[in-house]
Each structure stands twice: as structure tokens, then as C-alpha cells.
Amino acid sequence: MQILIVTETYLPTVSGVASSTHSIAKYMASRGHTVTVVAPAPAISGSVEHVANLSVRTTPSVHDPVFAGKSMTVFPFGFPVIWNQMHAHRPDVVHIQEPGSLGMTALLVAKHMHIPTVGALHTMPEQFATFFGPLYPFGLWIAKMIARSVYNHYDAVMTPTQTMVTYMKSVGIRTPTHAISNGIDLTKYTSAPPDAAMTRQFALPRGKVLFGYLGRIDKDKHLDITVRAMTRAEDNVHLVIAGFGKDQPALVALARELGVSERVTFIGKLVKEQIIQLYRSLDCFVITSPVESQSIVTLEAMACGLPVIAARAGALPELVHDGENGFLVPPDDVAAVAQKFNLLAVDSALRKKFGAQSRVISQSHDKPTVLHRLEEVYIGLMK
Numbered sequence: 001m002q003i004l005i006v007t008e009t010y011l012p013t014v015s016g017v018a019s020s021t022h023s024i025a026k027y028m029a030s031r032g033h034t035v036t037v038v039a040p041a042p043a044i045s046g047s048v049e050h051v052a053n054l055s056v057r058t059t060p061s062v063h064d065p066v067f068a069g070k071s072m073t074v075f076p077f078g079f080p081v082i083w084n085q086m087h088a089h090r091p092d093v094v095h096i097q098e099p100g101s102l103g104m105t106a107l108l109v110a111k112h113m114h115i116p117t118v119g120a121l122h123t124m125p126e127q128f129a130t131f132f133g134p135l136y137p138f139g140l141w142i143a144k145m146i147a148r149s150v151y152n153h154y155d156a157v158m159t160p161t162q163t164m165v166t167y168m169k170s171v172g173i174r175t176p177t178h179a180i181s182n183g184i185d186l187t188k189y190t191s192a193p194p195d196a197a198m199t200r201q202f203a204l205p206r207g208k209v210l211f212g213y214l215g216r217i218d219k220d221k222h223l224d225i226t227v228r229a230m231t232r233a234e235d236n237v238h239l240v241i242a243g244f245g246k247d248q249p250a251l252v253a254l255a256r257e258l259g260v261s262e263r264v265t266f267i268g269k270l271v272k273e274q275i276i277q278l279y280r281s282l283d284c285f286v287i288t289s290p291v292e293s294q295s296i297v298t299l300e301a302m303a304c305g306l307p308v309i310a311a312r313a314g315a316l317p318e319l320v321h322d323g324e325n326g327f328l329v330p331p332d333d334v335a336a337v338a339q340k341f342n343l344l345a346v347d348s349a350l351r352k353k354f355g356a357q358s359r360v361i362s363q364s365h366d367k368p369t370v371l372h373r374l375e376e377v378y379i380g381l382m383k
Helices: 016-030 079-088 101-114 125-130 133-151 162-170 196-202 225-233 248-258 272-281 296-303 334-345 348-365 367-382
Strands: 002-006 034-040 055-059 091-095 115-120 155-158 177-179 208-215 237-241 263-269 286-288 308-309 328-331
Touching: 002 101, 016 034, 016 055, 016 237, 016 296, 016 328, 016 367, 034 079, 055 079, 055 091, 055 177, 079 101, 091 101, 091 367, 101 115, 115 367, 155 162, 155 367, 177 263, 196 272, 208 272, 208 296, 208 334, 225 237, 225 248, 225 334, 237 272, 248 263, 272 296, 272 334, 272 348, 286 296, 286 334, 296 308, 296 328, 296 348, 308 334, 334 348, 348 367
Parallel strands: 002 034, 002 091, 034 055, 091 115, 115 155, 155 177, 208 237, 208 286, 237 263, 286 308, 308 328
Antiparallel strands: none
């Protein structure tokens, strides 16, 4: 099968969509399919592993004004690459990861050539609307309108959670929609003792209970709630924030303003091996974002055997079962986050119990299993 995957972001860019795209492409290539990924030329340098049967074509790009370290292709500059790729190597199916300029271009060309399309939705409209600031209601209306107008033109839709399937139906999307998890490599993300050398490299304090977040550091993640909770946390609680984004300077300033900068460690960008070691160095994972369509980093943390404190919002309750593998807290509730910090900080047995259950829950998200379901969707469209 010839598979064309079109995405607005790809490795080495750090994002959930970039990771998901590579996982899909790598799995399909391992199954013997010929896979081509079309993506904007990256804004940051970095290597991407070579995979047999997988090739990447880039389109002219500029720096994304919204997300740090991300590039974007402005319409119509991606059209020649997509048009030539489809005509020279007519794909059996076109998988479109995001409805940006490249995604919309690919959808139009695929419809013109009568090629089946699968559209993925990885972002909740509420996340998009966040960037409208005080015009949030208008932004949400725009996002829902775009979702209806675009996703009803695909032949099939995939989204990572049942929460998102239900949500898409509620906003008027009628295309057959499949809940297919982003998945996790359970052979790599495992529980193990922390690497002492790596812990020193991260400059993590000894004798503290470490709560951590890893991922994009942007306003839609509501990390200010996590930092504010440190003002009510016990002295043995230490917060670790890894990753980068446009909101990082504001968070550093907030920690200093609140007088907790000595209790918050900002690590910055990590490579894959460091990411796994960071999870193993933590005692608990925390994510206060209210707009997650799944959250790959939460899945990774769970596979590494970490208990989780998460916002009771979006699709996070599908991963975090309150009182089983962690705690769910009301969105933007600083006091509730601090309470759970303190509860888990003094109870190592509870952390161990929750962490073991996190690993159990992660088992159903094993990559080969979930991505095989996507392969079946492709085959169904060809038939």
C-alpha cells in the first residue's frame, strides 16, 4: 500500500502531533507499506532516525508565530510538493494529521484525484480558542465551524480517545470516526531506578518528593496553576518542569514572584533518552491542562509507573482514574492541586500503588495493537 501522510509538524519538532505522526509512519513502514511524509521544513535542527520504506518531503516554511521551535507552511507554498507527490506516486490513501494549510491542500488534491482520505483530529477546538484571549467565545465558534466544514469532507476520521469521538459528534461531524490511541512503546517506557548521573545533570534536589511535567510550555497548558500550587505545598514537595515554549519566561517570572523559584526546576528541552530518564527520576506526574485530546506525555509517564495528578477535563479522565492510578482535580483549582501534592508527598505506599496501576492501564495503549486498527481503517477505505 502507498500511504501519504501530510502533517503541519514533524520531528525533530517537539510536539504530540510530531511524535504521533512519526509513530504512524514508522509502524506502517514496518508493515511493508511505502510511506511518504510531507511536512514543513523544521525550524530547529536535529536528527530523525532512518526508517526503511519511509521518506520525508519538506515544504517551504517560516517560523510559527504562536509556538516556539515550530515552523509552518503558508498557503499555497506547499501545493507544488503535494501535487507532484500525488501525481508521481499516486497513493492508495492520504492521511491528513491536521487541517492546516498543508492538510487543506492535500484534502483538495486528494478529492480531485478521487483518493480516499483519513483526517486526524489531535486538538480540541477549546485549545485553539485559547489563543484568542478575551475573544475566546468567538475563537471557539470559529474552531467548531472549521471542524464541521473540514472533517465532514473526509472519508474517515481518527481521533485518539472516545471522549473526542463523542465531542466530534456533538459539534456536527457525521463522518465515520474511529477512536485510535496515539499509543506508547511499552518496551522503551518502563519503570526502573533513576540514573544517578542523569539526576545530577538535571540538578534535581535530593530528599524531596519530585512532581513533574514534560511537554510544551504554552498558555493552553495552564502550567501557572501547577506553579501557584507550590505556594501551598509542603516543604518536601519539589516541582520539575521540562520542555520549552513561549510561556516559559512568564512561568519563571511567576515562580520568582511567588517566592517558590528555589522549589521549581526548569530543565528545558530534552532528547528521547533523557525523557525516559526524567520520568524514572520523578515520583509523580502532574498535568493541569484542561484541553488534552489524549496526552502522549501522560501515557509515557504512566508506562514508566508514575501516579498522575490531572485536570478533570478533556480526555484526561480516560487515562487517569481518580483514586486508582492518581487523582483528578477541577480545572484551574490551585488549592486542589496543592492538596494532592501534599497527600502523595507523605504517602509513598500510595504512590507505589497508583504507579503500578498506571502501568496496567497503559498496557491497552501498546503501539502495535492500536496502530494495527488504523491500518485496518486504511484497508477498509481501499476496499
